[in-house]
Amino acid sequence: MKTGVKICGLTDGAGLKAASDAAADWIGFVFFERSPRFVTPTEAAELIASHEGALPKIVGLFVKASDAQIAETLATVKLDILQLYDTPERARAIKARFGLPVWLSCAVESQDDLPKDTDLDGYVIEPRAPGNASRPGGNGISLDWALLRNWHAPFPWMLAGGLNPDNIAQAIAASHAPAVDVSSGVETAPGCKSPDMIRNFIKNARGTCAPDRN
Numbered sequence: 001m002k003t004g005v006k007i008c009g010l011t012d013g014a015g016l017k018a019a020s021d022a023a024a025d026w027i028g029f030v031f032f033e034r035s036p037r038f039v040t041p042t043e044a045a046e047l048i049a050s051h052e053g054a055l056p057k058i059v060g061l062f063v064k065a066s067d068a069q070i071a072e073t074l075a076t077v078k079l080d081i082l083q084l085y086d087t088p089e090r091a092r093a094i095k096a097r098f099g100l101p102v103w104l105s106c107a108v109e110s111q112d113d114l115p116k117d118t119d120l121d122g123y124v125i126e127p128r129a130p131g132n133a134s135r136p137g138g139n140g141i142s143l144d145w146a147l148l149r150n151w152h153a154p155f156p157w158m159l160a161g162g163l164n165p166d167n168i169a170q171a172i173a174a175s176h177a178p179a180v181d182v183s184s185g186v187e188t189a190p191g192c193k194s195p196d197m198i199r200n201f202i203k204n205a206r207g208t209c210a211p212d213r214n
């Protein structure tokens with residue numbers, strides 16, 4: 001089974017081109033102002049418009065966003081999927097209101113934290129951010145991958161947090177993640193994506209197949 005790859009927090013055309021050319025499955029834009037990867041909806045739309053060729057599916061990342069913020073974003077940039085940092089109840093309401101697939105980010109410290117609801121379109125499984133962090137993700141922190149190894153989730157999910165080109169093969173082997181998501185691990189500085197690191201991340205993730213769970 002091919003491991004799905006999402007490259008999140010793109011801020012420039014070079015990163016977008018590297019992710020697209022290397023056949024990422026999804027690219028993400030961060031619509032959260034306190035992130036070093038923040039882009040405005042207009043900036044995201046301009047990046048997409050200036051790209052030549054096919055694009056991966058486009059994910060918009062929102063943290064505790066109001067309906068108005070999501071509506072204003074969607075009026076400017078076409079998104080395929082909404083990735084939310086919010087409660088399951090709010091995620092369900094946003095899915096119903098906007099009619100787009102919703103992935104809910106889920107902070108996991110132990111197996112008890114793993115999601116059980118099946119009514120969303122997917123989950124991003126990542127570590128809980130430290131108490132003093134200014135954002136709930138994108139902190140380059142890993143969770144214990146072995147927690148996920150025997151998890152038979154009845155819905156799509158991806159592993160995130162602290163992944164990079166050097167550890168991605170080990171992370172997939174240890175967690176059996178069907179898909180992976182990276183942001184800070186393919187950057188030379190916060191918010192500065194490295195095309196080389198993006199290519200290496202995707203190459204190394206694709207060289208490692210998650211075992212077929214069936």
Ligand SMILES: O=C(O)c1ccccc1N[C@@H]1O[C@H](COP(=O)(O)O)[C@@H](O)[C@H]1O
Pocket residue numbers: 008009028030032035036037061063085124126135136137138139140141160161162163181182183184185
């Ligand atoms: O990338 C950010 O700045 C960000 C801000 C707010 C919420 C989530 C954010 N990023 C997401 O966090 C995970 C893990 O990121 P990392 O690879 O450890 O840097 C991933 O889903 C990012 O898209």
